[in-house]
Amino acid sequence: MIALVVDALNYVGIVAFAVSGALKAGEKDMDLLGFMVLGFSTALAGGIIRDVLLGRTPPVNLTYLPYPLTAIAASLATFALYDKVNKYRDVVLYPDALGLGAFSAIGADVAFSRGLGPFGVAVMAAVTAAGGGVVRDVLAAEVPLILRREIYATAAAVGGFIYIALYYAFGRGVALLGTTAAVTAIRLASLRLGWELPHRGRRLGALNAGP
Amino acid sequence: MIALVVDALNYVGIVAFAVSGALKAGEKDMDLLGFMVLGFSTALAGGIIRDVLLGRTPPVNLTYLPYPLTAIAASLATFALYDKVNKYRDVVLYPDALGLGAFSAIGADVAFSRGLGPFGVAVMAAVTAAGGGVVRDVLAAEVPLILRREIYATAAAVGGFIYIALYYAFGRGVALLGTTAAVTAIRLASLRLGWELPHRGRRLGALNAGP
Amino acid sequence: MIALVVDALNYVGIVAFAVSGALKAGEKDMDLLGFMVLGFSTALAGGIIRDVLLGRTPPVNLTYLPYPLTAIAASLATFALYDKVNKYRDVVLYPDALGLGAFSAIGADVAFSRGLGPFGVAVMAAVTAAGGGVVRDVLAAEVPLILRREIYATAAAVGGFIYIALYYAFGRGVALLGTTAAVTAIRLASLRLGWELPHRGRRLGALNAGP
Numbered sequence: 001m002i003a004l005v006v007d008a009l010n011y012v013g014i015v016a017f018a019v020s021g022a023l024k025a026g027e028k029d030m031d032l033l034g035f036m037v038l039g040f041s042t043a044l045a046g047g048i049i050r051d052v053l054l055g056r057t058p059p060v061n062l063t064y065l066p067y068p069l070t071a072i073a074a075s076l077a078t079f080a081l082y083d084k085v086n087k088y089r090d091v092v093l094y095p096d097a098l099g100l101g102a103f104s105a106i107g108a109d110v111a112f113s114r115g116l117g118p119f120g121v122a123v124m125a126a127v128t129a130a131g132g133g134v135v136r137d138v139l140a141a142e143v144p145l146i147l148r149r150e151i152y153a154t155a156a157a158v159g160g161f162i163y164i165a166l167y168y169a170f171g172r173g174v175a176l177l178g179t180t181a182a183v184t185a186i187r188l189a190s191l192r193l194g195w196e197l198p199h200r201g202r203r204l205g206a207l208n209a210g211p
Numbered sequence: 212m213i214a215l216v217v218d219a220l221n222y223v224g225i226v227a228f229a230v231s232g233a234l235k236a237g238e239k240d241m242d243l244l245g246f247m248v249l250g251f252s253t254a255l256a257g258g259i260i261r262d263v264l265l266g267r268t269p270p271v272n273l274t275y276l277p278y279p280l281t282a283i284a285a286s287l288a289t290f291a292l293y294d295k296v297n298k299y300r301d302v303v304l305y306p307d308a309l310g311l312g313a314f315s316a317i318g319a320d321v322a323f324s325r326g327l328g329p330f331g332v333a334v335m336a337a338v339t340a341a342g343g344g345v346v347r348d349v350l351a352a353e354v355p356l357i358l359r360r361e362i363y364a365t366a367a368a369v370g371g372f373i374y375i376a377l378y379y380a381f382g383r384g385v386a387l388l389g390t391t392a393a394v395t396a397i398r399l400a401s402l403r404l405g406w407e408l409p410h411r412g413r414r415l416g417a418l419n420a421g422p
Numbered sequence: 423m424i425a426l427v428v429d430a431l432n433y434v435g436i437v438a439f440a441v442s443g444a445l446k447a448g449e450k451d452m453d454l455l456g457f458m459v460l461g462f463s464t465a466l467a468g469g470i471i472r473d474v475l476l477g478r479t480p481p482v483n484l485t486y487l488p489y490p491l492t493a494i495a496a497s498l499a500t501f502a503l504y505d506k507v508n509k510y511r512d513v514v515l516y517p518d519a520l521g522l523g524a525f526s527a528i529g530a531d532v533a534f535s536r537g538l539g540p541f542g543v544a545v546m547a548a549v550t551a552a553g554g555g556v557v558r559d560v561l562a563a564e565v566p567l568i569l570r571r572e573i574y575a576t577a578a579a580v581g582g583f584i585y586i587a588l589y590y591a592f593g594r595g596v597a598l599l600g601t602t603a604a605v606t607a608i609r610l611a612s613l614r615l616g617w618e619l620p621h622r623g624r625r626l627g628a629l630n631a632g633p
Contacts, residue, residue: 030358031360055479057263058264079411116485119487120480139358141349199451240621242570266477273541276541349560350560
C-alpha cells in the first residue's frame, strides 16, 4: 500500500521533471528530438547515473518501459501544448516537489539496500533526485540551476539521512513515505519562504558594483 | 563477409567522427590535446557510454587498440592539415553518414545480444551513434547540435527497430548490413532534402521578430 | 612506507583539487551547495569515472569516507575564507601539481592491476588526474581548461607509461612514487617554463586579426 503511494508519486515526478526538461528544450529552440531527450534526461538520468554508480546495469530507467514511455509522452505533450504549459510553468513546481521527494526516497532505498553507509545513501538520494536537472542544464549549455539557487538537491540529500533514521525506527514502508513527505515539505517551505543557501559571489558582486 | 563490410564501415565512421571532433577543437582554439580528446570522444564516447550502461567494462573502445589509435591518428592528421580539412569539411558529411549507419547497427547488435527489448535497442543504437557528438558539443560548451537541427540521432534510433525487424526476418548478417544501409540512406536523404524535425522555438522566434 | 607517502600526497591532491573547484564555484556565483559539489567533483569525479569504466562499483571515492569528507571540508573552508584563498590561488598550483602526480600514479596503479594494456593505463591515469577538472569546467559551462592550455592531462597520461616502465624495472612501490614525482616535475617545469602544446587556433586568430 505504502509502496503503491510512493510508486504513484514517482510517476508524478517523472511527468513533472520531463515537463521541466521539455520547457528548457523549448527555451533553447530545440527540435522535437531535443524535447524528448531533455524530457527523458531530466526525469530519468539521475536514476540512470545512480544505477551505473551502484553497478546495477542495464539501468531500470532504460529497461522498465513505463518509466521512459511516461517521460517521453510528457515531453511530447509539452511540445504539442507548449504555449499553454509554458504559461502555467509555476504550477509544475508543486508536482515537481512531490517528485523530488519520491525520487529522493527511492534513491535512498536503492542505495541503502545495496549496503551503502549514510553518506553514500545521502549522495545517491541527491543524485537520483537532482542529477537529471544537472544533465538538463549541461545539455542546455548552462550552469546547473541547483548549484546556484534554491534548496533542491540539498533537500534530497537530507532525505537520505531521514530515510535511514526512519528505517531503523519504523521499517521500510514508513521510511519511503516519510522521506517523500519530508523532502517535499522542505522543498515547498523553501519555495514559499524564499530559503536559500549562503552565497559568496553576491558580496563580491556588491564590491564590483561601484562606478 | 558481411561482418567484414560493417567492420570496414565502422573504421570509416571512426575517422569521420574523429575529424568532426578535431574540427570543433580547432574552432574552439584548443591545443593538440584538445584535438585528440575531442576527436577520440566524438568517435568513441558513444560506444563507451553504451558499454557502461550495459555493464560491459572496461569498454571495448578503450581496450581494443585499433579503435582508439584510429581515432587519435585521424585527430592528429586533422591538426596537421587543419586548413585543408576545414575547407573540405562538407565532404566529411558522406563518410560521417556511413559511420552513423555502422555505429547504429553495431550499437543495436550489442544491445540486442544483451537481451534488451526494442526500446532499449533503439536507445543504444542512438547512444552509440550520436552520443559522441553530444560529448563533443558539451566539451565545447555548446548546446548539442543533434538536439537542435538535422535528422541524426533520430535516424540512428530508427536503426534499432530496423535491426530487430531484419534480424527476425533474415538473421544477424542482413540485420547489420541492412541497418547500416538504411540509416545511412535516411541521413543522406535528410541532408539532401533538408528534412528537419518540427520546432517550437521557430514560431516563437517569428512572434518575437516584430519591430 | 612508500604507499604511505603516496597516500599522504593523495590527500594533498584532494585538498588542492577541491580548492580549485570551490574557487570556480565562487567565480560563477554559486551557493554553498555549488561550492561543495564543484569541490567534490574536481577532487573525486576523475576517480569515480575511472572506477565506473573499470567496473569497480560503487566507486571507492563514494564509499571510503575520508576521501569525500576531505574534499567537502576543503570546499567549506574555501567558502569560509574565500577572499583569502582567492588571493593566494597561485600558491595552490604547487599542491595541485603534487596531487596531479599522486592521482596519475594511483590511476595507473588501479588500471594496471585490472590488466589493462599501456594505452588503457595511460588513459586511466589521465582520467583519474584530469577528469575532475573537466567535470568542474563542464558544470561551470566552460570549455575545459585542460583542452585549451597548459601541460596537465598530458603529464598525467605520460605518467601511465612511466608507471609501467618503473613497475617492470623496480616493482610497484617505486612505480607509485616515481610516477608521482615525475608527473609533478613535468607539471611544475611546464608552469615555470611556460610549456604549451601546439595550437591551431592561434594562427587562425592572427589571420583574423586584420582590420
